[in-house]
Amino acid sequence: MLSYRHSFHAGNHADVLKHTVLTLCINYLKEKEKPFLYLDTHSGAGRYLLQSEYAEKTEEYLAGIGRIWLQDHCPELLMPYLSVLQYYNRTEKLKYYPGSPLIAKQMLREQDKLNLTELHSTDYPLLRQEFIKDKRAKVLKEDGFQQLKSKLPPESRRGIILIDPSYEIKDDYQNLPKALLEGYKRFATGSYLIWYPVINRSQTQRMINQITNSGIRNILQIELAIKPDNNQKGMTASGMIVINPPWKLQQQMATILPWLREKLDPSNIGHGLIEQLVAE
Ligand code: SAM
Structure with missing residues (x-):
């Protein structure tokens, strides 16, 4: 049973990085009139109330x-x-x-289409409700990794x-690189945005190595660390692998x-990284 709820983490430094990259990529595809598909394998609930008991417990968004x-x-x-x-916030107060x-x-x-999947029994109905009147969207309670095979x-x-799994x-x-390759074999020209946390650096690095050694071309890494790597609990950095x-x-x-x-690392103890890992 899944217990991760993104509502505890919504709006944290990792979301800022991930969603900044996402908006830039979406805008790029919109430069042409032709339609495109937005496939979100691990969608979450969609909307997060920042004054909820979840968000207020961790205050990560602050x-x-x-x-x-x-x-x-x-x-x-x-x-x-x-x-x-x-x-989504019509006043200066950040609510959602x-x-x-x-x-x-x-x-x-x-003209564009959305394919959204979420498995959590509480978050899925919330997500579905957000899109109930949106004819562009399919919202499914299905395994996100499977979509890379069936929808591409x-x-x-x-x-x-x-x-964007919760890990x-x-x-x-291990499942992510395998599923990614299945998607890439079917659709090698798509833009794949893979989010990763750094909690245990070697675990994350193993996954990134698997992706870069898979034969997939044109891979960019973007990372923002708010702390140096350490052995304690918690996320020190996050990043995006963009194919x-x-x-x-x-x-x-x-x-x-x-x-x-x-802004996000005011003590200047982390790092930023942008690197082309595999050439075109
Ligand atoms: N993409 C969201 C965003 O940026 O707002 C956040 C997603 S959150 C990090 C990961 C979500 O994946 C959780 O809501 C979790 O319930 C869901 N999840 C976990 N395993 C899944 C799977 N195999 N298929 C679909 N959803 C899954």
Whole structure:
């Protein structure tokens, strides 16, 4: 049984990084009129109330989006992300944090499609409710990894695939590269966005090595650490592995990441990293 609830973590530093990358990738695909598929394998509940007992228990959002929201002089490239937050928060008070499905819901166009999967028995109905009137979306209580086999390639032959497990099940570290390869074999031109935490560096690195040694081309890594690696409990860093990134993404993140680091790692003890791991 799954016990991870993203509501404890919504809006933390990892979400800020992940959702910034996501919004830049979505905007890139929107540069062409042609439709595309947004496939979100591990969707979560969609919307998170920041004044809930969950969010207030950890207050992770205060050290994440809380440090960025209402800042003057944000980099222009953060505006797509911040505009979505403004859409869901009509006043200056940050009440809701939109998860990846709601970010996509707001940014995608009429011609685009969403395929969302979530297995948690409490979060799935919440997610389904968010999309009940949205004809573009299919919301399924199915295994997200399986979607990479069954839903690819998309009819439109264009797509963003967000793979964002909780890694609550340790097998996720092994299952992810296998499932990814199944998707890539079917749809080698899609943009795959894979989120990873750094809790145990060697465990994360093993998964990244498996991906980079799989034959998949054009892999970019983006990481933001708010602390040095250590042996204690808790996440010190998170990152995105992006396969077939939009050509602008590396440069865009090189502009944004130092600013994000300044806000999210004010003691300057972590690091930022942008690296092309495998060439085109
Ligand atoms: N992508 C979301 C976002 O950015 O707002 C957050 C997702 S959260 C990190 C991971 C979610 O995956 C959890 O809600 C968990 O219940 C769900 N989950 C875990 N294993 C799954 C699986 N095999 N298939 C689909 N969902 C799964």
